[in-house]
Amino acid sequence: MRRLLVAVSVNLLLGVLAVVPLFLIWYALSNGPLATLGWTRPEPTENDGMLIWWLLAAVTFGGFASIWGLVNLWIRGRVAVSGSRYWPACVAASLVPFCLILLR
Amino acid sequence: MADVDEMVLRAQRFINSTYSNGATLGISKLEENGRTGWPTMYALTRALQYEMGLTALSDNFGPTTLATLQSQYPSLNASTVPSWIFGCILQSALYCKGYDGGGIDGIYNARVQESVIRLKQDMGLAYAYPGGSLEPKVVKALLNMDAYVTVNNGSSQIRSVQQWLNGRYVNRRDYFVIPCDGHHSRDVAKSMLLAIQYELGMADGTANGVFGPGTQAGLRSHPVSLGAAGTWAEIFTAAMLLNKRPVSFGAFTSEVQAAVREFQSFVKLPVTGTGDFQTWASLLVSHGDQSRKGEACDGVTKITPDRAVALKAAGYKYIGRYLYNPSSTDLPEKAIQPGELATIKQYGLRCFPIYQTWGRDATNFSYASGCVDASNAIEWARIHGFKAASTIYFAVDYDAMDAEVTSYILPYFRGVHGTVSELSGYRVGIYGPRNVCQRVSDAGYAVTSFVSDMSSGFSGNLGYPLPTNWAYDQIVTTTIGSGSGRIEIDNNIASGRDIGQGDFDPPRPNTDDLDVDLDKGRYQEALLRDVQTYLTSIGVPETGGEGWTLDGDWVTWNVISTTNAFERIMEGDWLFTNLARALKLRKALIQAPVLWELRKLNPTDPIIDDLVRSGLRDDSSTGYGQIFAWVAIEARNYCIEQGIINGTPLNLSTDRRAVWDRLQDPHYNIPTAAYVTIYNAHQVGLARPSLTTSMTDIQLILERYNGDKTVSNKDKIEQYGRELTGLYNVLENYNRLSRGA
Numbered sequence: 001m002r003r004l005l006v007a008v009s010v011n012l013l014l015g016v017l018a019v020v021p022l023f024l025i026w027y028a029l030s031n032g033p034l035a036t037l038g039w040t041r042p043e044p045t046e047n048d049g050m051l052i053w054w055l056l057a058a059v060t061f062g063g064f065a066s067i068w069g070l071v072n073l074w075i076r077g078r079v080a081v082s083g084s085r086y087w088p089a090c091v092a093a094s095l096v097p098f099c100l101i102l103l104r
Numbered sequence: 105m106a107d108v109d110e111m112v113l114r115a116q117r118f119i120n121s122t123y124s125n126g127a128t129l130g131i132s133k134l135e136e137n138g139r140t141g142w143p144t145m146y147a148l149t150r151a152l153q154y155e156m157g158l159t160a161l162s163d164n165f166g167p168t169t170l171a172t173l174q175s176q177y178p179s180l181n182a183s184t185v186p187s188w189i190f191g192c193i194l195q196s197a198l199y200c201k202g203y204d205g206g207g208i209d210g211i212y213n214a215r216v217q218e219s220v221i222r223l224k225q226d227m228g229l230a231y232a233y234p235g236g237s238l239e240p241k242v243v244k245a246l247l248n249m250d251a252y253v254t255v256n257n258g259s260s261q262i263r264s265v266q267q268w269l270n271g272r273y274v275n276r277r278d279y280f281v282i283p284c285d286g287h288h289s290r291d292v293a294k295s296m297l298l299a300i301q302y303e304l305g306m307a308d309g310t311a312n313g314v315f316g317p318g319t320q321a322g323l324r325s326h327p328v329s330l331g332a333a334g335t336w337a338e339i340f341t342a343a344m345l346l347n348k349r350p351v352s353f354g355a356f357t358s359e360v361q362a363a364v365r366e367f368q369s370f371v372k373l374p375v376t377g378t379g380d381f382q383t384w385a386s387l388l389v390s391h392g393d394q395s396r397k398g399e400a401c402d403g404v405t406k407i408t409p410d411r412a413v414a415l416k417a418a419g420y421k422y423i424g425r426y427l428y429n430p431s432s433t434d435l436p437e438k439a440i441q442p443g444e445l446a447t448i449k450q451y452g453l454r455c456f457p458i459y460q461t462w463g464r465d466a467t468n469f470s471y472a473s474g475c476v477d478a479s480n481a482i483e484w485a486r487i488h489g490f491k492a493a494s495t496i497y498f499a500v501d502y503d504a505m506d507a508e509v510t511s512y513i514l515p516y517f518r519g520v521h522g523t524v525s526e527l528s529g530y531r532v533g534i535y536g537p538r539n540v541c542q543r544v545s546d547a548g549y550a551v552t553s554f555v556s557d558m559s560s561g562f563s564g565n566l567g568y569p570l571p572t573n574w575a576y577d578q579i580v581t582t583t584i585g586s587g588s589g590r591i592e593i594d595n596n597i598a599s600g601r602d603i604g605q606g607d608f609d610p611p612r613p614n615t616d617d618l619d620v621d622l623d624k625g626r627y628q629e630a631l632l633r634d635v636q637t638y639l640t641s642i643g644v645p646e647t648g649g650e651g652w653t654l655d656g657d658w659v660t661w662n663v664i665s666t667t668n669a670f671e672r673i674m675e676g677d678w679l680f681t682n683l684a685r686a687l688k689l690r691k692a693l694i695q696a697p698v699l700w701e702l703r704k705l706n707p708t709d710p711i712i713d714d715l716v717r718s719g720l721r722d723d724s725s726t727g728y729g730q731i732f733a734w735v736a737i738e739a740r741n742y743c744i745e746q747g748i749i750n751g752t753p754l755n756l757s758t759d760r761r762a763v764w765d766r767l768q769d770p771h772y773n774i775p776t777a778a779y780v781t782i783y784n785a786h787q788v789g790l791a792r793p794s795l796t797t798s799m800t801d802i803q804l805i806l807e808r809y810n811g812d813k814t815v816s817n818k819d820k821i822e823q824y825g826r827e828l829t830g831l832y833n834v835l836e837n838y839n840r841l842s843r844g845a
Contacts, residue, residue: 023654023658026654027656027659030656031656041819041820041823042656042817042820043656043659043820044810044820044821044823044824044827045700045701045704045730045810045824046656047725047730047810047811048708048709048712048724048725049712052708052711052712052715053708056707056708101652101653101654102654104651104652104653
């Protein structure tokens with residue numbers, strides 16, 4: 001359990017990094033499909049299309065996911081916790097910083 | 105570096121090592137860069153003076169230096185060069201002039217002699233000074249920056265004239281070797297007058313190169329005509345060549361006669377085909393024969409009925425008058441006075457407008473001041489009632505050097521031309537010296553020239569022919585009439601290229617409520633604070649978004665802060681003012697969307713612009729006002745159709761990329777934002793924005809900047825309009841204070 005706590009702590013820190021790619025995905029969604037559905041209000045000055053934002057989001061998210069995956073594989077090899085517990089906990093921990101900002 | 109000459113470098117090292125890094129010569133250490141320039145020539149001149157025992161050293165190779173050289177060393181050669189240092193100076197000078205100095209060893213060797221022979225041939229002195237010795241006037245000519253070979257596309261015919269003058273007159277006391285570079289210049293013009301004076305028999309000391317009464321009287325008795333040969337014909341054809349007329353140097357042939365007729369016709373002299381006094385005068389000095397009666401004049405005095413009668417009686421048809429006088433104290437009648445144009449019309453005269461503020465030195469001229477002056481000139485021309493197609497002469501009332509024309513005058517006229525062409529039906533003329541007029545006209549910025557030829561000593565007149573598009577040639581100040589009809593005028597020859605205006609629209613009232621430049625000293629800081637406070641209140645802080653929330657403003661983080669955006673608006677304040685005045689709308693109506701769009705730039709905007717640049721996209725919202733090229737085209741075309749601006753309608757399929765490129769320039773983008781605003785008012789069914797547009801309508805116009813809310817994104821667009829209207833109010837508060845309202 002203590003070892004899982006270490007992994008969760010590391011993923012909370014990674015979650016701070018995750019804010020950037022997750023924000024970009026959120027920005028692309030809120031100015032694109034979610035705005036089309038009327039669920040969000042788009043940025044008034046955003047009028048050049050969302051393609052570049054999706055590309056940026058994909059590149060930064062890809063980069064982050066690579067780091068996140070490598071770090072967690074390395075930790076996973078050193079903690080005796082089952083995968084069914086380890087991965088959901090780490091994903092949830094990584095989303096916490098972004099969700100906190102989203103809920104403000 | 106490619107332009108480093110090893111021998112020039114050695115010459116510079118010789119000066120530094122021989123004269124204690126310049127201290128002995130009273131100069132600082134010579135830069136050892138291997139390039140010939142005035143500093144090196146000055147240092148060599150001082151070194152020569154030092155070696156001759158002169159104590160008061162000077163950059164200038166003046167009369168004392170020449171006289172000392174003439175008395176001590178009337179002919180320098182292998183047997184007379186007094187020291188090895190003296191020899192080194194001469195060798196260094198040869199290298200700096202582009203000739204072989206035979207090394208820098210102080211020895212006047214065979215290579216030096218060969219170079220000196222070639223130098224004197226290039227100067228045209230092979231017969232006057234035969235052999236390989238250096239005469240004092242050749243040494244003087246060696247120690248300056250004049251070229252003796254054709255440079256910068258110089259004319260070989262003009263070079264022949266220069267060589268001929270040198271060869272024939274170098275032994276006269278006050279004649280010094282002139283450049284043989286194929287270009288007319290001040291020195292060449294003076295040497296032509298000296299040549300005439302020598303041929304008239306004037307003694308040394310009397311001949312002075314000035315077009316005075318003696319010279320004029322002499323020329324009256326020396327007309328040249330078909331069949332003439334000899335020196336007078338040679339000087340005359342030389343003068344023709346220097347005025348870029350197609351003749352051969354030498355005899356007065358039928359070819360010369362035809363060219364003379366053409367020249368006389370061009371400068372509006374009686375076409376006689378002979379080299380009479382008036383033709384001589386027009387060839388030799390810019391004002392020509394100052395006793396000529398002109399058909400045009402200009403002045404700083406009101407044309408009253410009595411003066412109009414006097415002018416008419418003296419044969420004048422075209423009167424140049426100033427649109428505006430920036431001084432409230434000097435020359436109270438300089439600007440056109442109420443009722444004056446009606447008088448001009450009533451007496452059958454015509455008027456051509458002149459616009460001048462403070463154009464008496466280079467710093468008054470810039471692209472921005474050109475735009476501002478043009479707007480003011482348009483405004484004043486309309487107030488006075490000048491009709492479309494009138495040519496307004498913008499003044500360059502000083503002797504602008506050629507480099508200043510490039511750096512200051514041309515950008516100024518680019519601004520004038522662009523503004524006048526776009527915002528009015530007027531045409532641009534230029535008042536100034538010949539070179540200035542010709543260069544501005546060649547650049548396409550002026551249709552006709554009003555030439556300040558009266559200032560014959562101006563560098564911009566000396567050595568330059570009359571501009572090809574001259575309309576008025578100002579030659580002398582004179583007084584005509586008597587009693588209440590007495591008036592001092594500048595007498596101008598008219599070519600007929602511009603005949604001014606003989607009929608005028610009714611004068612328009614001067615609109616006092618138009619915007620003016622922001623009083624930055626008093627309001628800029630306070631305005632910035634209020635803009636920041638307002639933007640922060642709607643969730644747009646100095647940079648990025650507000651607090652730890654996921655609002656969209658975070659994407660603007662560290663791109664352009666509120667202060668950056670505001671500063672750019674302030675830099676262009678003159679342009680916003682100009683547009684607001686010309687289009688008769690509130691300045692804040694243009695400022696608000698541009699400031700907002702600048703502040704809202706985000707990292708993807710330049711990426712998308714790059715996609716357009718590389719051809720992967722057709723269009724994007726771009727530049728200061730974040731305007732799509734297709735929108736710019738529609739807005740400009742609408743304004744052209746409505747007669748608000750002038751121009752050729754743009755085509756979306758062929759012009760889109762060119763317009764997109766031009767939108768990168770704030771000087772194009774900001775006016776386009778103004779036209780988009782006018783177009784937007786039309787699109788939402790409102791009247792053209794004016795000084796009295798209601799706040800409700802202003803909000804509707806501003807929100808349309810973001811798109812058509814009847815098609816989509818109604819909430820988003822309305823939010824944009826609300827936010828921009830708040831910004832408009834902040835800006836308008838301070839604009840109102842600046843207008844003193």
